[in-house]
Amino acid sequence: QKEVEQDPGPLSVPEGAIVSLNCTYSNSAFQYFMWYRQYSRKGPELLMYTYSSGNKEDGRFTAQVDKSSKYISLFIRDSQPSDSATYLCALSTGTASKLTFGTGTRLQVTL
């Protein structure tokens, strides 16, 4: 079993839709949770960063962490074609520890 599971997609939604992206994990030691967006042939860009359980909102993006279920989510409201990219979740056990990435979900927002 992989440490972090993420549906690779592709996920296709119409413009304006609410998008839900998810990851599950098996290691209860993960304390830090991040979401990255990666456009084709570019490096990942940090979108959201959360420590421990709870919700965090930033503009159209909301990150949720449920440590009891080992489940994290990223919601994108009012999705735009420019949101089309691959979204990667990344988890870490500590500030000095490596990031463990999900496989990434490819999102396509259509007009």
Add this chain to the structure above:
Amino acid sequence: GAVVSQHPSWVICKSGTSVKIECRSLDFQATTMFWYRQFPKQSLMLMATSNEGSKATYEQGVEKDKFLINHASLTLSTLTVTSAHPEDSSFYICSARGRSRGTEAFFGQGTRLTVV
């Protein structure tokens, strides 16, 4: 967010030659640098971690004599692919983390290496 600059963006080299990729943190001191490799439509695979003042720690299966990592200063790390072969063709990405930036890791733009 913090800025990490990676150079070059792409490089084509002949089989058997060595290629150096640079990764610089422009506005913070990077106490830890990570080097990843990414194949098409796949996630990032961590190759090695380089901490300030220490030798790089390589992940299992990564040849340290082939992928030389130097964390020359708190703002610069280099990855040298020695005696490159076509199977080394990939997208290489660095990421940096600094004390002042908590646990967030910021990524460079990536380098597309093609070995012909």
